Amino acid sequence: MKVEQISVFLENRAGRLEEVTKILAEASINIRALSLADTSDFGILRLIVTDIEKAQQVLKDKGFTVGKTNVVAVEVTDKPGGLHNILSILSQNNINVEYMYAFVQQSGNNAVLIFRFDKTDDAIEVLNKNNIKTIPGKELYNL
């Protein structure tokens, strides 16, 4: 089960991130999860939002370069070893993680991990086989 994530190119200077959150706020788009990767010159902001199409459109309209990627959201019990268990399975099956980030759900005892794999379909197959629950996009956007 894939989840859509948008990514935004940002120059590494003051006010750029704020500009993105302002645009999203004005468009009434809620951010479910995010991660920011940075280098000395630029950063890539990755977002899971309530309305992907709209978020992409409003950011593009304001001149940002926006991309859309498929990532995988995995639910895991919020206790020691939860992440490790999943990574061992992936590693045993030679699935490489390009990057990942995580957040804890407000209610319940579960954490949500967002994975970007090099081979997304293979990864989903491995996770399913091992009875690890992936969260469908719709559910995640409206958590």
Added chain:
Amino acid sequence: MLYDVQMETLPRDELEQLQLKRLQYLVEKVYYNVPFYRQKFKELRIKPEQIKTLKDLKYLPFTEKQDLRNNYPFGLFAVPKENVVRVHASSGTTGKSTVVGYTQRDISTWASLMARSFVAAGVTRRDIIHNAYGYGLFTGGLGVHYGAEALGATVVPVSGGGTKRQVMLMKDFGSTVLCCTPSYSLYLYETAIAQGIDIDSLNLKIGIFGAEPWTEEMRLDIEKKFQIKALDIYGLSEILGPGVAIECETTQQGLHIWEDHFLIEIIDPETGEVLPPGETGELVITTLTKEAQPLIRYRTRDITSIIPIPCKCGRTHYRIERLKGRSDDMLIIRGVNVFPSQIEAILLETEGLTPHYQLILKKEQSLDTLEIQVEVNEKIFSDEIKQLQKIEQKLVKTIKEFLGISTKVKLVEPKTIARSQGKAKRIIDLRNQS
């Protein structure tokens, strides 16, 4: 001191007679041996025998850098290929570099003109010349090298790079003459200071600097820092290489251009009209003695003026003013000639890149740096850092391969590079700002 007393002090009327004789011979030679010139002469309906005085030069066609590119690689040779003993070339993307050929006699003429230039700068056969110009396709290194040997001086062919080692060699060998770009000399100085080397322990007396424009302030700075006499040298590969013109140590005012070998004019770069002596315009050079690849009225794109008054040093050859700029958009980066169009071509050949770029030139530790800002669009954008860094690294590598310069590529957000009404502001040169 003079290297070739007779030639360098030839009375103007005799010099001009010699120029005319050589010009007439040259015109005939290119007309019959170089199809490109034959065609050009025909288009202008001019025959070699119509050149009766030096004033008739203005009827001859110009040669442009593009003509050299169009005839890449050996189309402008005026001698059979087997008579060419060496080629040099400027940097450029594939097929676009300008190639220059030399016969054995061209090489020895070049060496003697370079030796003449050395002597004008006060160098003697007892000097040790530290030659930090790059050796290779670029004419700087080998041009200076052969000139130093022709003079009988000791040459240290150190070429570019390895700055710390260069400082050590200069000190250990007791080098008396430094040849490099003016900005590299300052970098050498800073490196020496950082290494804790006492500048007074160096034996340097003379610096011969060229291949990039510099100011009088920079000269005074270099002279003070190294306690040397710093002289400006001029040359361009299309014409010969270093040794086309040089300042004499007597006045350090204007560069003597060796008029027995080069016929010079100053033109209005817009109209092509010849300007009277003393006026500022584009320097145009006709090579009077080149065998392999003579050029008629080559447009150097360098802006200067002729100083038509005798020099105190006794040389009768006219001087040109220190170069004031260019009539095209050529950039000189650490002595390497770069056209923005060359960088643009490389960008456009890179999958997905748009022609929205900006070149930022700065000075860092006296050395030029070039940053290329490229806008990121959806085609090249990725959610992964490494993909974007790959694009940066690939561009840096390609530019280094084709143009021979190290650059920094910086990805920027779209539309950050100003789109002006007319011509985009592609170049931001901050090098003359401290």
